[in-house]
Amino acid sequence: MKLLEIRDLATELSDGRQWMRAVDGVSLEVRRGETFCLVGESGSGKSVTALSVMGLLPHARHRHPSGEVMLHDEAGTGVSLLGAGDAVLSGVRGGRIGMIFQEPMTSLNPVLTIGEQIEEVLLLHRPELDAPTRHERIRAALEEVRIADAATRMREYPHRLSGGQRQRVMIAMALICEPALLIADEPTTALDVTVQAEILRLMRELQQRRGMGLLFITHDFGVVSRIADTVGVMKKGQLVECGTVADVLRRPTHAYTQSLIASLPERLPRGKRGEARAQALVALRDLAVHFPVRRGLLRRVVSHVRAVDGVSLEVHPGEVVALVGESGCGKSTLGRTLLRLLEPSAGKILLEGRDITDLSHTAMRPLRRRMQVVFQDPGSSLNPRLPIATTLLEPMRVHGVGNDEDERFARAAELLERVEMPADSLWRYPHEFSGGQRQRLAIARALVLEPTFILCDEITSALDVSVQAGILKLLRRLVDEEGLGMLFITHNMGVVEYLSDRIAVMHAGRIVESGRTADVLADPQEAYTRTLLAAVPRLDECVT
Amino acid sequence: MTEQVQRARPWSAEVIGALLVRTSARIGLAWIAVLVAAAVFAPWIANSHPLYLVVDEKVSFPAMRHLTAADYTWFAAFILAIFAWRLRGPVFLRFVGWFLSVAIAGLIAWVCVAPPTLVIHEQYRELEASGRIDFVLRAPIPYSAKDYLRDYGDTGIEAPLAASDGRVHWFGTEDNGADVASRMIHAARIALGIGFIATGIALIIGTLIGGLMGYFSGVVDMIGMRLVEIFEAIPTLFLLLTFVAFFGRSIYMMMIIIGITSWSGYARYVRAEFLRLRDQDFVQGAIASGLPLSSILFRHMLPNGVAPLLVAASFGVASAILAETTLSFLGLGLVDDPSWGQLLNQAVQSSTFNWWLAVFPGGAIFLTVFAYNLIGEALRDAVDPHTQRAAGGAAR
Numbered sequence: 001m002k003l004l005e006i007r008d009l010a011t012e013l014s015d016g017r018q019w020m021r022a023v024d025g026v027s028l029e030v031r032r033g034e035t036f037c038l039v040g041e042s043g044s045g046k047s048v049t050a051l052s053v054m055g056l057l058p059h060a061r062h063r064h065p066s067g068e069v070m071l072h073d074e075a076g077t078g079v080s081l082l083g084a085g086d087a088v089l090s091g092v093r094g095g096r097i098g099m100i101f102q103e104p105m106t107s108l109n110p111v112l113t114i115g116e117q118i119e120e121v122l123l124l125h126r127p128e129l130d131a132p133t134r135h136e137r138i139r140a141a142l143e144e145v146r147i148a149d150a151a152t153r154m155r156e157y158p159h160r161l162s163g164g165q166r167q168r169v170m171i172a173m174a175l176i177c178e179p180a181l182l183i184a185d186e187p188t189t190a191l192d193v194t195v196q197a198e199i200l201r202l203m204r205e206l207q208q209r210r211g212m213g214l215l216f217i218t219h220d221f222g223v224v225s226r227i228a229d230t231v232g233v234m235k236k237g238q239l240v241e242c243g244t245v246a247d248v249l250r251r252p253t254h255a256y257t258q259s260l261i262a263s264l265p266e267r268l269p270r271g272k273r274g275e276a277r278a279q280a281l282v283a284l285r286d287l288a289v290h291f292p293v294r295r296g297l298l299r300r301v302v303s304h305v306r307a308v309d310g311v312s313l314e315v316h317p318g319e320v321v322a323l324v325g326e327s328g329c330g331k332s333t334l335g336r337t338l339l340r341l342l343e344p345s346a347g348k349i350l351l352e353g354r355d356i357t358d359l360s361h362t363a364m365r366p367l368r369r370r371m372q373v374v375f376q377d378p379g380s381s382l383n384p385r386l387p388i389a390t391t392l393l394e395p396m397r398v399h400g401v402g403n404d405e406d407e408r409f410a411r412a413a414e415l416l417e418r419v420e421m422p423a424d425s426l427w428r429y430p431h432e433f434s435g436g437q438r439q440r441l442a443i444a445r446a447l448v449l450e451p452t453f454i455l456c457d458e459i460t461s462a463l464d465v466s467v468q469a470g471i472l473k474l475l476r477r478l479v480d481e482e483g484l485g486m487l488f489i490t491h492n493m494g495v496v497e498y499l500s501d502r503i504a505v506m507h508a509g510r511i512v513e514s515g516r517t518a519d520v521l522a523d524p525q526e527a528y529t530r531t532l533l534a535a536v537p538r539l540d541e542c543v544t
Numbered sequence: 545m546t547e548q549v550q551r552a553r554p555w556s557a558e559v560i561g562a563l564l565v566r567t568s569a570r571i572g573l574a575w576i577a578v579l580v581a582a583a584v585f586a587p588w589i590a591n592s593h594p595l596y597l598v599v600d601e602k603v604s605f606p607a608m609r610h611l612t613a614a615d616y617t618w619f620a621a622f623i624l625a626i627f628a629w630r631l632r633g634p635v636f637l638r639f640v641g642w643f644l645s646v647a648i649a650g651l652i653a654w655v656c657v658a659p660p661t662l663v664i665h666e667q668y669r670e671l672e673a674s675g676r677i678d679f680v681l682r683a684p685i686p687y688s689a690k691d692y693l694r695d696y697g698d699t700g701i702e703a704p705l706a707a708s709d710g711r712v713h714w715f716g717t718e719d720n721g722a723d724v725a726s727r728m729i730h731a732a733r734i735a736l737g738i739g740f741i742a743t744g745i746a747l748i749i750g751t752l753i754g755g756l757m758g759y760f761s762g763v764v765d766m767i768g769m770r771l772v773e774i775f776e777a778i779p780t781l782f783l784l785l786t787f788v789a790f791f792g793r794s795i796y797m798m799m800i801i802i803g804i805t806s807w808s809g810y811a812r813y814v815r816a817e818f819l820r821l822r823d824q825d826f827v828q829g830a831i832a833s834g835l836p837l838s839s840i841l842f843r844h845m846l847p848n849g850v851a852p853l854l855v856a857a858s859f860g861v862a863s864a865i866l867a868e869t870t871l872s873f874l875g876l877g878l879v880d881d882p883s884w885g886q887l888l889n890q891a892v893q894s895s896t897f898n899w900w901l902a903v904f905p906g907g908a909i910f911l912t913v914f915a916y917n918l919i920g921e922a923l924r925d926a927v928d929p930h931t932q933r934a935a936g937g938a939a940r
Contacts, residue, residue, distance in 0.1 A: 336828070341828055364834070365834040366834065367834075368832060368834030369833070369834060372832060373828070373832045375829065376825070377825055380825045380826060381826055381829060382826055383826045383830075383843075383844050385847040386843070386844075386847075394833075394835065394839065395834070398833070398834065398835055398836065398839070429555075442829070445829065445833075
């Protein structure tokens with residue numbers, strides 16, 4: 001039974017000067033009790049499609065050259081949403097269509113309690129209810145999304161809740177008026193993988209119990225396989241392929257879908273790996289980083305946050321060690337401490353057998369060229385005010401690499417070629433490049449000093465899957481050809497599987513399990529590792 | 545993700561471009577340009593000395609001969625500014641180069657230029673009356689700022705175009721009989737100079753202290769913030785009055801005092817920016833590359849943190865001008881040199897209300913402060929990523 005029907009929808013957005021087509025002739029249907037997944041890379045128009053349905057696009061900055069969006073009720077009569085007036089739309093939004101957004105940290109109002117925020121929805125759409133009934137319903141809704149002790153939680157402010165709990169509250173808020181359709185825009189992207197698994201299970205359960213339609217937007221094929229009934233693949237504003245989840249994921253017909261699935265890291269072909277050499281490049285011995293917690297008038301240290309708590313780890317030349325863990329487990333702190341960007345509280349850091357734990361900043365400076373780093377966010381990993389040439393040449397000049405400017409220039413150009421960037425990039429500024437290109441440039445920046453060790457801190461998590469595939473191949477090639485040692489911090493198990501030789505699983509500041517990647521993934525010994533691996537959504541586990 | 549290649553322009557060029565498309569900024573800049581022209585070319589616009597004179601078949605250029613070192617410095621600064629504008633290279637370097645060469649030019653001018661110490665403004669009018677002049681080319685306003693028209697007797701305050709003896713004063717005359725239009729044109733120098741130099745001093749101190757606070761944080765930050773609070777507690781006007789009472793009246797002293805009492809705001813801005821930038825990946829990357837501290841601070845952090853500073857500075861220029869005007873209005877400004885506040889003061893001094901002494905200088909003050917505020921507002925929009933990046937991020 002049809003619930004939402006989109007016919008030939010086109011949406012154009014304006015930046016004030018010109019119109020750009022963001023959605024180009026999309027037709028789809030969401031039935032009651034069905035989960036429709038819109039999947040695509042960033043900029044493919046999947047969010048804009050959802051926002052067009054809700055009428056939430058910026059006023060006067062959008063137009064619909066064609067298309068029709070119908071929301072059908074149980075009797076079969078439909079209401080047209082595209083270009084509908086505010087009166088119609090505000091009745092539909094929150095009432096008959098619920099919506100959940102990506103970022104749980106910012107989608108709740110920090111100055112209102114959770115109960116008040118949910119109550120507002122009820123006041124608007126169900127004005128006939130009296131206060132005790134409303135409270136009862138809010139409590140029931142929070143219990144339904146499995147918030148423990150819902151009656152107390154209602155009176156708390158959002159900052160008391162974790163990301164996963166906030167997303168549960170968002171779901172409760174979206175479902176409080178029992179909408180016929182729920183639109184979820186990447187609701188689990190910002191969450192840890194175990195939390196994501198719980199939220200996905202919860203959404204699936206609620207949807208089946210209520211028989212509502214679910215339009216689920218995501219970029220993650222693993223998530224698709226876990227939740228979807230029907231899948232639509234979007235590319236540049238067009239719906240290129242649409243079908244049941246088993247058909248699309250197992251037997252993709254469109255070339256674009258095929259290439260997307262082929263570039264998933266767990267699907268990338270793996271070459272033969274050489275054996276790692278014996279002497280450790282970088283070694284950590286019982287490393288601990290404690291941040292003091294100060295309280296009271298005299299700022300006395302009352303306790304410590306044990307971000308990293310006794311970690312021993314070795315990275316050999318020619319191997320990639322993956323450091324895996326959920327957010328807040330201390331893996332980034334570990335990385336920064338290893339580079340001496342943060343001061344360790346205890347333990348030793350050895351670089352090529354030499355203890356660098358207590359070296360002063362001046363003594364560290366010449367050693368810094370041995371170990372380099374690439375960070376997560378492509379938006380901030382390059383200085384936006386400097387052309388690429390300056391960014392690449394300055395460290396060389398400081399460390400005396402190359403005899404004169406011409407030689408350094410030649411080296412920089414050669415490096416750009418190695419990271420597969422055009423040579424004319426040297427005179428450009430970072431904002432002229434896409435996220436993937438910027439990460440390649442950040443890698444070039446790290447390589448320019450001929451390091452023996454590179455730390456990669458979640459460098460592909462902000463990238464699209466096809467771009468990520470290119471970067472991963474590049475990294476593996478660098479490690480295999482040049483014998484670099486690499487510590488790769490990530491939360492993505494697919495990436496670990498493709499890239500790493502050894503894996504270390506980190507939980508609450510400690511390494512709970514480590515070993516050869518294939519062994520650990522095939523036969524995890526620790527309970528935490530098993531939970532983590534079970535939570536990872538995989539392409540092969542289609543719901544049927 | 546947009547794979548298209550955009551134009552390769554440095555950030556400064558982007559900001560200037562974004563500034564110039566805004567009408568308010570154009571209006572503000574146009575008025576500042578008028579002021580700059582008036583300040584630079586004051587001796588050619590309003591001067592009792594003729595520009596070109598033929599007496600008894602002898603040719604002379606009295607206006608040129610009476611040019612002071614300040615006149616030469618202003619003119620050199622103007623020419624050098626045009627030169628620096630045409631040059632290529634980073635904006636910051638060009639600015640520093642310009643500033644240094646102006647300083648050198650000023651020094652040379654003070655040493656080499658020696659105008660006649662005895663200035664007799666009325667001699668040309670007397671010459672003309674005696675009929676000895678063969679040809680004369682006068683400035684558009686043929687009165688110097690300090691020409692008190694002694695040869696016409698005690699003229700005093702006159703309304704615009706009210707003189708009956710053939711003189712033409714478009715904006716009237718002031719207390720001592722000097723031409724108001726001429727004094728206003730010469731006063732543009734003080735308005736511009738005090739705004740730029742006082743704000744420049746404040747910017748340099750504020751950036752240094754704020755930058756150190758933001759980068760090192762901890763104890764340095766605590767001491768710096770207490771220093772900021774101390775300086776914020778000093779009332780600028782009261783301090784100026786005290787210094788004027790003790791050390792006499794000097795425009796340079798005013799500039800310095802306004803500068804060293806108003807840096808605290810800039811320090812707060814820079815501190816906040818540096819605290820934010822310190823955790824940015826590219827700064828961490830620069831530290832991890834082993835770059836020296838000076839490069840991290842001045843090459844990687846400062847250029848990324850100047851945006852709010854530029855905005856604050858253009859408002860700061862306006863408030864420095866107002867501070868000087870206030871002082872002159874209270875009668876504690878410069879003694880003989882023209883200033884808008886001083887003219888404004890005379891509007892209410894005598895028993896009658898002299899509207900032309902209120903309207904014209906008051907209007908100039910209003911327009912100047914308004915122009916700087918317009919530029920500040922437009923600059924805020926121009927450097928704001930939310931209004932600028934609309935083009936790239938629309939199709940998410």
